[in-house]
Amino acid sequence: MSLPPVILQVFAGIYGLLTLASLVCYGISLKQRDVTELKQRIVSWWVMVSVILACFALGEGFTIAAIGVLSYLAFKEFVSIIPTRRTDHRPIFWAYIAIPIQFYWIYIGWYGMFIIFIPLYMMLFIPMRMVLIGNTKQFTVAASTINWLLLLTVFSLGHMAFLVQLPVNDSALPGLGLVLFLLLLTQFNDVAQFTFGKLFGKNKVLATVSPKKTIEGLLGGILATTLLAVLLAPLLTPLSLTYSICAGLLISLFGFIGDVSISAVKRDLGIKDAGSMIPGHGGVLDRVDSLIFTAPLFFHFIRYLHY
Amino acid sequence: MKNWLKVLFFALLVRPIVFFIIGLNVHHKKNLPAEGSAILAANHNSHLDTLVLMSLFPLKQLYRLRPVAAADYFMKNRWVRWFSLRVLNIIPLHRDGSIPKESLLSECHQALTDGDILILFPEGSRGKPEQLGEFKKGIFHLANAHPTAKVIPVFTYGLGKSLPKGEKLLVPFFSDVVIGSPLDQHNDSQTFMTALNQQMQQLAKQVNTGRILD
Numbered sequence: 001m002s003l004p005p006v007i008l009q010v011f012a013g014i015y016g017l018l019t020l021a022s023l024v025c026y027g028i029s030l031k032q033r034d035v036t037e038l039k040q041r042i043v044s045w046w047v048m049v050s051v052i053l054a055c056f057a058l059g060e061g062f063t064i065a066a067i068g069v070l071s072y073l074a075f076k077e078f079v080s081i082i083p084t085r086r087t088d089h090r091p092i093f094w095a096y097i098a099i100p101i102q103f104y105w106i107y108i109g110w111y112g113m114f115i116i117f118i119p120l121y122m123m124l125f126i127p128m129r130m131v132l133i134g135n136t137k138q139f140t141v142a143a144s145t146i147n148w149l150l151l152l153t154v155f156s157l158g159h160m161a162f163l164v165q166l167p168v169n170d171s172a173l174p175g176l177g178l179v180l181f182l183l184l185l186t187q188f189n190d191v192a193q194f195t196f197g198k199l200f201g202k203n204k205v206l207a208t209v210s211p212k213k214t215i216e217g218l219l220g221g222i223l224a225t226t227l228l229a230v231l232l233a234p235l236l237t238p239l240s241l242t243y244s245i246c247a248g249l250l251i252s253l254f255g256f257i258g259d260v261s262i263s264a265v266k267r268d269l270g271i272k273d274a275g276s277m278i279p280g281h282g283g284v285l286d287r288v289d290s291l292i293f294t295a296p297l298f299f300h301f302i303r304y305l306h307y
Numbered sequence: 308m309k310n311w312l313k314v315l316f317f318a319l320l321v322r323p324i325v326f327f328i329i330g331l332n333v334h335h336k337k338n339l340p341a342e343g344s345a346i347l348a349a350n351h352n353s354h355l356d357t358l359v360l361m362s363l364f365p366l367k368q369l370y371r372l373r374p375v376a377a378a379d380y381f382m383k384n385r386w387v388r389w390f391s392l393r394v395l396n397i398i399p400l401h402r403d404g405s406i407p408k409e410s411l412l413s414e415c416h417q418a419l420t421d422g423d424i425l426i427l428f429p430e431g432s433r434g435k436p437e438q439l440g441e442f443k444k445g446i447f448h449l450a451n452a453h454p455t456a457k458v459i460p461v462f463t464y465g466l467g468k469s470l471p472k473g474e475k476l477l478v479p480f481f482s483d484v485v486i487g488s489p490l491d492q493h494n495d496s497q498t499f500m501t502a503l504n505q506q507m508q509q510l511a512k513q514v515n516t517g518r519i520l521d
Binding site: 073077093276283 | 481
């Protein structure tokens with residue numbers, strides 16, 4: 001299938017930004033500074049953006065499946081770093097089985113089932129499976145942990161896939177425009193907060209969780225992301241000016257919350273990165289942490305306003 | 308024919324499982340021996356260990372890999388025996404005392420002389436999931452007799468969670484494989500074993516994977 005021209009134009013813009021970033025990185029390297037990690041990070045961005053473009057080009061079903069794979073990887077990474085009980089081998093197996101089922105509901109567009117399957121039925125089913133095994137030691141911790149992981153990595157991220165099922169009423173743009181809007185703003189916000197923090201950061205915010213986060217970075221991110229939201233909303237979404245400002249604020253603020261929430265988990269476990277799948281970024285979880293919060297919030301925001 | 312089956316089995320089944328379904332974080336891959344005979348000494352927690360270690364090498368190196376495996380388990384019936392010898396190309400180790408101690412490792416010595424890579428689990432058996440057991444000294448005698456063969460300690464973590472002993476259902480957990488640098492030559496077994504154990508403890512510190520609650 002061919003993508004609408006406006007989506008291709010936004011991708012052209014992203015590639016433009018990446019080219020600029022690569023040139024800046026090259027410029028810094030000329031000053032004999034070590035840019036290995038920055039370079040790795042930028043190369044990974046080129047790869048990730050290209051993978052997203054390829055998924056979009058292959059169609060909506062493929063994009064939903066790809067987000068399913070992303071959820072699988074994030075769940076696997078999370079369940080691998082968090083302490084689990086040996087007796088939870090089979091309950092965790094069922095948690096994995098819930099992933100294709102959840103994405104099947106999304107694929108057929110069954111909203112009611114999509115919205116209750118994990119938070120209600122899996123939440124009941126997993127403790128039931130655990131109690132049949134009979135290990136009561138740390139039962140509460142184990143049941144809560146697995147359900148929480150499913151909620152964060154599969155249910156939350158799945159909202160991004162359900163955006164595909166929301167056709168924009170008054171234009172020919174498919175739900176892919178909404179996915180692109182959410183992804184681009186969330187990731188841009190991460191980069192913007194990081195960059196503003198590096199350039200102007202002085203006053204720490206949430207120092208016990210993430211010592212590198214600063215108020216200057218947070219505010220710079222919110223400003224830049226909201227500005228980008230206002231510029232992109234008319235192209236990719238049906239949002240009005242006021243609501244696109246709200247969307248920008250929502251994504252930038254809760255992107256930050258998602259980021260620090262996963263930082264808190266890693267701090268609790270005493271690890272720096274959740275994995276090493278994406279060079280320069282860490283694991284999948286390190287990359288999608290902010291999306292865990294922004295995806296459901298943006299989804300419901302736009303759904304209640306326009307559908 | 309023998310090698311063709313092995314390559315197919317690894318390319319189509321083992322590698323997709325190891326690298327996508329389970330997902331492997333490989334640390335210090337450059338420490339793997341590119342040429343010459345070698346002994347990989349790894350901790351043992353899961354049936355997956357052998358397959359994972361064999362997947363680290365390029366397919367064209369597969370024919371040189373010789374996992375040393377317990378005969379009582381890997382030769383227990385004709386089907387398992389055919390698979391172990393023909394596809395995995397194992398060196399059976401008889402733990403039941405049916406073979407005199409002097410000739411127990413003779414096939415291992417031959418493989419090292421031929422320039423092969425031995426995959427050895429010096430703990431002797433799969434221990435409790437994710438716990439390092441005591442290493443047995445057979446590895447010292449092999450290393451001592453083949454001074455040109457590199458001894459490379461490998462620490463794996465997480466595989467015992469994906470497929471623990473006694474469990475038939477594979478549940479994916481990201482796993483870590485940390486490859487150490489080759490061990491120095493030592494003429495007495497005590498020093499050698501201490502050095503090996505110390506390296507393993509060092510490698511164990513580099514993994515990310517979660518603890519077990521009970």
